[in-house]
Amino acid sequence: MVYIIRLMIFVSIFLMSSCSQGQNEKDSQLALMKTTNPNPTVTAENNGKDRAEKIEKDVESFDEIYDVAVVKGKRETLVVYKVKHMQRFNMKKIEKNLNKNLEKKYPKENFTVSSDYKIFLEAVRLVERKNNGTLSNKQAERRFNEIVKMTSDMK
Numbered sequence: 001m002v003y004i005i006r007l008m009i010f011v012s013i014f015l016m017s018s019c020s021q022g023q024n025e026k027d028s029q030l031a032l033m034k035t036t037n038p039n040p041t042v043t044a045e046n047n048g049k050d051r052a053e054k055i056e057k058d059v060e061s062f063d064e065i066y067d068v069a070v071v072k073g074k075r076e077t078l079v080v081y082k083v084k085h086m087q088r089f090n091m092k093k094i095e096k097n098l099n100k101n102l103e104k105k106y107p108k109e110n111f112t113v114s115s116d117y118k119i120f121l122e123a124v125r126l127v128e129r130k131n132n133g134t135l136s137n138k139q140a141e142r143r144f145n146e147i148v149k150m151t152s153d154m155k
Contacts, residue, residue, distance in 0.1 A: 043140040
């Protein structure tokens with residue numbers, strides 16, 4: 001009987017200690033279940049933060065979309081979003097309208113648009129690591145290019 005009680009105490013301590021992760025890691029882990037709305041991020045040293053914020057506002061204006069992450073690189077802008085549950089049947093139409101709207105408003109920008117959850121999660125992680133200072137601009141740009149390549153490979 002004492003052995004069972006000790007085992008239960010050990011298991012409960014182990015479970016509680018495994019739940020104590022950093023807040024930023026928790027945010028990226030819960031990104032699929034809740035709205036995160038990360039700030040737009042620029043991986044290059046150019047000042048494209050204002051444009052990234054405008055792009056985020058434009059994407060958020062769509063009623064079907066509830067969470068957006070925008071990452072602006074040297075040559076491309078990655079726009080990833082989550083669609084409201086009841087709108088998932090219209091995902092192709094939503095992406096087509098979003099692409100058309102972005103190309104119309106920002107003709108000089110090259111956009112990579114995705115509603116894939118894995119890409120969204122990777123973009124949120126990139127934003128968190130960039131904002132924490134754990135990634136330099138060069139490392140962030142390299143990771144950004146990997147995510148964009150992942151997006152094109154999935155299509």
